[in-house]
Ligand code: UDP
């Protein structure tokens with residue numbers, strides 16, 4: 001029988017201002033769920049300290065000493081949100097039946113946890129928390145974030161619109177995730193590749209409870225680049241397309257210059273120079289694109305992603 005042990009994984013980077021409130025709310029939430037018999041008594045809140053420079057780890061240790069419901073993982077140094085999250089999920093994997101990842105700043109509505117657990121109990125393996133609105137975000141953040149999801153999807157990365165990293169994953173989904181060995185891991189793009197039955201829970205995204213965003217514009221751009229280049233080789237295909245297009249233009253230019261030459265409207269040398277410029281440019285781009293295609297293949301191979309994950313096998317033993 002499943003025990004339904006829930007781990008809530010919370011990456012924390014310099015979050016001393018929000019931790020007391022976050023821990024209080026999560027403790028209340030888990031206690032209520034335990035009382036309702038939905039999750040086991042062994043459920044935990046797992047804080048991952050991502051090399052914070054403030055008192056975050058001290059606070060986590062204190063919480064752990066006060067109440068066994070709190071656990072902690074301390075990374076040796078700051079490795080960024082995605083890696084901290086993965087460290088937490090992989091630690092939780094062997095101890096839980098389901099894990100929910102959540103930001104420390106309470107922007108992810110803690111009450112959505114109920115909906116996620118309910119969907120899990122109904123048989124879902126992955127439940128995405130999706131923001132129903134972005135009222136509290138600044139126009140700039142909303143514009144850049146929504147643009148980001150659009151660009152990602154246009155480039156062929158299957159991301160869930162307006163879903164950050166607030167999601168529930170079952171143990172077997174986490175085991176699937178563990179098979180993605182790539183170093184440039186972009187969770188939001190990789191999780192949909194796992195498959196299984198998935199569902200969505202909507203929530204209002206709140207304001208950061210205290211402290212400031214750990215994602216300044218520079219980090220956000222780097223994150224977007226990481227997402228695109230780690231999931232998609234479409235930019236390479238774009239170069240191939242461009243090379244092909246310019247090569248076509250060179251043929252048009254050839255016809256055009258022959259016509260001008262036949263009418264005696266050209267200076268000597270013009271037609272040959274113009275044609276070679278376009279043709280060589282097009283050929284170079286085209287070759288770059290072809291080489292790029294192979295580089296892209298090598299890139300995908302080097303990630304060693306699982307080619308399939310099995311949900312169930314029907315077979316009589318023996
Ligand atoms: N975070 C982290 N390591 C980092 C940056 C951020 O673990 O290097 C955590 C942070 O503590 C928070 C979550 O990632 O729990 C999301 O960060 P933040 O709220 O600053 O991002 P925003 O909501 O502004 O996009």
Ligand code: MG
Nearest residue numbers: 103105107208
């Ligand atoms: Mg935040």
